[in-house]
Amino acid sequence: MILNKDCLLKKKIEDRVEFEECSIKLLGIDRLNEVVELEHKVYEELNNKDILYVDSYDDMYHEIKNGGKIIGVLNSKDRLIAYRYISIPGIRNHNLGLDIGIPHEQLKKVIHLETTVVDPIYRGNGLQDLTLQIASKLVRKEGYRHLLCTVSPYNFYSLYNVMKNGLKIKALKKKYGKSEDGSDGTWRFVLHNDLERILSNPIDMVTSKWTNIDLQKTLIDNGYIGYELSKETKQLNYIKFADDVTEISA
Ligand SMILES: CC(C)(COP(=O)(O)OP(=O)(O)OC[C@H]1O[C@@H](n2cnc3c(N)ncnc32)[C@H](O)[C@@H]1OP(=O)(O)O)[C@@H](O)C(=O)NCCC(=O)NCCS
DSSP, X not given: OEEEEEEEEEEEETTEEEEEEEEEEEOOGGGHHHHHHHHHHHHHTOSSGGGOOOOOHHHHHHXXXXXXXXXXXXXXXXXXXXXXXXXXXXXXXXXXXXXXXXXXXXXXXXXXXXXXXXXXXXXXXXXXXXXXHHHHHHHHHTXXXXXXXXXXXXXXXXXXXXXXXXXXXXXXXXXXXXXXXXXXXXXXXXXEEETTEEEOXXXXXXXXXXXXXXXXXXXXXXXXXXXXXXXXXXXXXXEEEOSOEEEOOO
């Protein structure tokens, strides 16, 4: 299934910039090997390996069989140069809705925005942003309500792109550990966008440097939500809302 026919990429090669046509498609299992290959290539090049949780072939295979999707960006030679992977956790206990108190009856309406990777020479084309917009439209049409993801508090580019698309920081905790309480995991923000509700009645705002984990943890524990991240100042606005929320009319 082709999702976006008119896609033009700029490609950085040493000190030159070239333009290239691309296409965006839902990938089938037949291209999963390419996804894993790109994921490993990007992972190997990361300075801080903690920021990317590596999904295995088997994890993605099972999630796709369970309704998950991979939105792939292909260059003019049909080579995979970026992808966004989304999954449907249902009522399984890794559902991120459980981390932020989504009512049990709504857990089936949760979508996980899992990994996104972009080949370094194609970065700066807004592909994380674009594939998130495509994914949101797709899942909204299918009746899902809650978009959730985790982002490392040390991954500025990813945090910025995700928050730009309306996801708000609702929790900060260790994730992906092996121990029962997860305390051996790595720090992750849990971000959420409820497609059917908007937050209203702000009652207080506090600004934090994006790297100040202790302050952000205290704010979240006291009911503040990470609302906006400034690209220029790298400051995060945390807002506390009155309890009531306004339903978005259909
Ligand atoms: C996070 C990521 C997907 C963003 O890629 P993207 O969509 O191409 O990023 P953007 O188009 O928003 O880039 C905006 C700017 O930041 C720069 N940028 C993006 N990611 C960067 C990175 N990891 N390191 C340095 N600069 C980066 C871009 O070059 C661009 O600069 P410009 O404005 O001067 O052209 C990409 O950096 C990546 O694959 N990172 C590794 C995997 C990862 O962390 N994934 C997210 C967690 S699942």
